[in-house]
Amino acid sequence: xRWFLCLLVLAPFAYGDDLLPDERRSIxxxxxxxxxxxxxxxxxxxxxxxxxxxxxxxxxxxxxxxxDIHEATAxxxxxxxxxxQKQYKRLLSDSRVSFLPAPARAxxxxxxxxxxxxxxxxxxxxxxxxxxxxxxxxxxxxxxYHFLATTLELFKGKPEKADKHILAINPDSKWAxxxxxxxxxxxxxxxxxxxxxxAVFNKALLLTSNTxxxxxxxxxxxxxxxxxxxxxxxxxxxxKHLKNVSLDGAYTPKALLTYGWALxxxxxxxxALQPWYMLKTNHSALNQDVQETLIAIPHLLxxxxxxxxxxxxxxxxxxxxxxxxxxxxxxxxxLNTGKFIEPLMKQQVPDRWGAFETVDLSLPNHPDQVYLKxxxxxxxxxxxxxxxxxxxxxRAQLKFDMADLNAFEQMTKIRRDExxxxxxxxxxxxxxAHLSNLKSRYKxxxxxxDIAFKNPDGSGLASExxxxxxxxxxxxxxxxxxxxxxxxLVESSYRDRLRRVEGVLKWTLSERYxxxxxxxSQNLALLENKIRQANQQYKAAQFAYQVAPKTFKGFKNKxxxxxxxxxxxxxxxxxxxxxxxxxxxxxVKVDIKKRQQRVMDYQLQAxxxxxxxxxxxxxxxxxxxxxxxx
Amino acid sequence: MKAIYSLASSxxxxxxxxxSFSAYAADQAGLDAEIEELKAEVIELNRDLFxxxxxxxxxxxxxxxxxxxxxxxxxxxxQAVKLNLDEQDVTSHIYRAEQVEALRRxxxxxxxxxxxxxxxxxxxxxxxxxxxxxxxxxxxxxADFGKxxxxxxxxxxxxxxxxxxxxxxxxxxxx
Numbered sequence: 001x002r003w004f005l006c007l008l009v010l011a012p013f014a015y016g017d018d019l020l021p022d023e024r025r026s027i028x029x030x031x032x033x034x035x036x037x038x039x040x041x042x043x044x045x046x047x048x049x050x051x052x053x054x055x056x057x058x059x060x061x062x063x064x065x066x067x068d069i070h071e072a073t074a075x076x077x078x079x080x081x082x083x084x085q086k087q088y089k090r091l092l093s094d095s096r097v098s099f100l101p102a103p104a105r106a107x108x109x110x111x112x113x114x115x116x117x118x119x120x121x122x123x124x125x126x127x128x129x130x131x132x133x134x135x136x137x138x139x140x141x142x143x144x145y146h147f148l149a150t151t152l153e154l155f156k157g158k159p160e161k162a163d164k165h166i167l168a169i170n171p172d173s174k175w176a177x178x179x180x181x182x183x184x185x186x187x188x189x190x191x192x193x194x195x196x197x198x199a200v201f202n203k204a205l206l207l208t209s210n211t212x213x214x215x216x217x218x219x220x221x222x223x224x225x226x227x228x229x230x231x232x233x234x235x236x237x238x239x240k241h242l243k244n245v246s247l248d249g250a251y252t253p254k255a256l257l258t259y260g261w262a263l264x265x266x267x268x269x270x271x272a273l274q275p276w277y278m279l280k281t282n283h284s285a286l287n288q289d290v291q292e293t294l295i296a297i298p299h300l301l302x303x304x305x306x307x308x309x310x311x312x313x314x315x316x317x318x319x320x321x322x323x324x325x326x327x328x329x330x331x332x333x334x335l336n337t338g339k340f341i342e343p344l345m346k347q348q349v350p351d352r353w354g355a356f357e358t359v360d361l362s363l364p365n366h367p368d369q370v371y372l373k374x375x376x377x378x379x380x381x382x383x384x385x386x387x388x389x390x391x392x393x394x395r396a397q398l399k400f401d402m403a404d405l406n407a408f409e410q411m412t413k414i415r416r417d418e419x420x421x422x423x424x425x426x427x428x429x430x431x432x433a434h435l436s437n438l439k440s441r442y443k444x445x446x447x448x449x450d451i452a453f454k455n456p457d458g459s460g461l462a463s464e465x466x467x468x469x470x471x472x473x474x475x476x477x478x479x480x481x482x483x484x485x486x487x488x489l490v491e492s493s494y495r496d497r498l499r500r501v502e503g504v505l506k507w508t509l510s511e512r513y514x515x516x517x518x519x520x521s522q523n524l525a526l527l528e529n530k531i532r533q534a535n536q537q538y539k540a541a542q543f544a545y546q547v548a549p550k551t552f553k554g555f556k557n558k559x560x561x562x563x564x565x566x567x568x569x570x571x572x573x574x575x576x577x578x579x580x581x582x583x584x585x586x587x588v589k590v591d592i593k594k595r596q597q598r599v600m601d602y603q604l605q606a607x608x609x610x611x612x613x614x615x616x617x618x619x620x621x622x623x624x625x626x627x628x629x630x
Numbered sequence: 631m632k633a634i635y636s637l638a639s640s641x642x643x644x645x646x647x648x649x650s651f652s653a654y655a656a657d658q659a660g661l662d663a664e665i666e667e668l669k670a671e672v673i674e675l676n677r678d679l680f681x682x683x684x685x686x687x688x689x690x691x692x693x694x695x696x697x698x699x700x701x702x703x704x705x706x707x708x709q710a711v712k713l714n715l716d717e718q719d720v721t722s723h724i725y726r727a728e729q730v731e732a733l734r735r736x737x738x739x740x741x742x743x744x745x746x747x748x749x750x751x752x753x754x755x756x757x758x759x760x761x762x763x764x765x766x767x768x769x770x771x772x773a774d775f776g777k778x779x780x781x782x783x784x785x786x787x788x789x790x791x792x793x794x795x796x797x798x799x800x801x802x803x804x805x
Contacts, residue, residue, distance in 0.1 A: 037736050038733065040737075050673065054677075080666045405679070555682070555685075562679060569672065580661065
């Protein structure tokens with residue numbers, strides 16, 4: 001029993017981080033390995049396993065056995081201890097393991113030992129622990145290693161070897177407290193002299209300041225010491241320790257109860273009433289310590305010769321036990337009708353599951369809240385409830401994933417429709433025709449421009465009458481030339497007039513040339529822009545056409561297959577969930593039955609004692625009355 | 631005769647109890663194994679879905695991702711990162727203690743995955759944390775980068791500057 005207490009102390013400290021080898025990223029910028037490492041250390045073990053698998057699939061070399069260790073660690077984190085165990089065993093029995101670096105090897109043995117220890121397989125844990133080469137242990141794991149070695153040697157190996165390990169633990173480390181605490185427990189079991197036990201308990205108490213929650217741990221140690229001293233008949237020592245347990249901690253009810261008993265053992269009945277009344281007043285009657293107090297108080301009152309008060313207290317206890325019995329019965333009914341475990345499961349955080357994720361036990365205003373917390377102090381039940389929680393979270397995750405798959409299916413449908421529209425509308429050929437049309441227009445225009453602007457004098461842009469006029473000017477000039485050859489009668493003034501008229505026309509034409517050239521270059525630029533845009537549209541249409549099929553082709557079957565697998569998995573999970581639910585339910589039912597039995601025993605005791613007391617007090621009354629008559 | 635009969639019956643009862651207990655134990659162990667097997671299968675399924683999601687949602691031609699990495703920087707403890715891509719806030723992340731430790735131990739976090747068109751883009755990363763004395767530290771790093779028709783990966787890198795004993799913040803492009 002004490003051992004069980006000791007395990008309970010240690011269980012919350014087995015955090016995920018503590019189980020991990022401290023490996024730095026060995027290959028720079030390897031994103032998958034980096035992500036695997038991140039997920040592993042951040043406690044996202046399912047993701048870590050996924051990345052690990054990806055690394056293996058891609059045949060990444062250069063990681064040695066570290067991927068195996070990571071895999072086993074992630075499996076431990078997810079509560080897959082059987083898989084992890086196999087993995088560790090395979091890792092360590094591998095003949096190629098000699099290639100494993102000594103630190104990794106030491107850590108692997110250590111983690112394996114720790115795993116066996118957490119599972120309660122202490123002999124196997126000790127065998128694995130003895131294979132650890134402490135010289136190669138990482139500095140931040142050394143204290144934990146020595147603590148675990150101490151514990152295993154104390155209880156499964158050779159206790160004298162434990163001393164060596166205890167001395168090797170840094171006194172500032174939190175592990176030193178646990179080591180001394182276990183040493184004290186070991187002493188109590190080995191019948192070591194009481195002064196030594198007390199010294200070790202005191203040493204452990206002194207070292208609690210190095211832990212994360214010193215008050216709670218000190219309470220625990222004081223309670224353990226108090227219970228031990230009370231059990232060995234050393235009431236005063238027990239009282240000394242129990243007095244130091246805080247009044248608002250998790251261990252208060254047990255401490256108050258034991259404190260009362262220790263005082264009773266010292267014949268301090270009046271003083272013993274105080275802690276028991278405190279316990280009765282401040283805690284729920286569903287608490288088993290309170291139930292014990294309910295029956296203990298009237299017995300104590302009887303000892304104090306307050307028989308009428310004792311009778312009243314017995315009656316009160318009987319009523320209370322009735323009520324507790326009824327409440328327990330209601331809890332059992334709620335268990336059958338899905339109003340007990342189910343609301344608890346519904347409030348669990350989605351995506352968070354695994355061995356290191358605690359079950360959220362807060363059920364505000366729920367009648368089973370007190371009972372649940374009480375029953376959860378049993379490690380076995382915690383493990384089973386965690387498994388149920390894992391299955392519940394996984395089921396929600398599977399359903400969520402299936403919704404994702406449906407969304408993916410819709411997405412591929414939309415993409416296919418888009419592709420069909422692209423295909424049906426023949427966007428590519430439309431754009432291609434438009435582009436070639438624009439290009440041919442551009443080409444034609446260029447030819448026409450070439451013709452029109454060939455002569456910089458602007459004659460290419462002359463209208464028909466202007467062309468006629470230009471031709472006439474040529475003819476007139478020719479005629480004037482011929483006439484001047486024949487006679488000298490032709491005056492130069494005709495030539496000048498002709499030149500002037502011709503000059504006016506040519507000037508108009510040159511002006512027009514410049515103006516039109518400007519206009520044409522603007523138009524050309526606009527056309528070129530249009531061609532560029534059309535070209536871009538054509539290319540985009542071409543790209544969309546090329547890409548569109550790739551974005552949905554090949555996914556349909558994959559999605560279908562995955563959907564089928566998910567359906568199967570969900571059915572399987574539902575079946576296993578029902579089994580596990582039944583298991584958890586049966587544990588609770590058995591526990592409730594035991595509690596009811598205990599309550600009935602108490603009630604029977606209370607009724608018998610009440611009847612006896614009633615007889616005694618009424619006889620006394622009769623005797624007293626008789627005396628008066630006489 | 632009566633004694634022999636009662637002895638035999640109690641023996642039969644004992645054997646049947648033993649058998650039923652061992653069958654019960656085997657059944658319980660079987661359930662545990664079944665749960666573990668189921669967990670392994672669900673993880674495998676998730677992995678398949680993750681692969682499908684990556685292929686479907688982030689095709690290689692448009693895929694874009696941002697990672698965060700941090701060396702063991704003694705003078706800085708990361709608290710949050712906010713990303714702004716092309717003047718739009720795309721994601722932010724607040725770190726838990728174990729996530730900070732995971733980064734310190736060499737882990738890389740994929741903080742953002744999305745699709746990006748080819749062309750020029752700009753990424754701003756706002757990093758919030760505290761220094762050794764608990765004073766708040768806020769840094770902004772900006773990177774302009776080009777995206778072609780292939781996947782693009784950027785890394786928000788926090789490294790230790792041994793000369794100044796201060797953290798360095800940068801956005802690094804993966805080639």
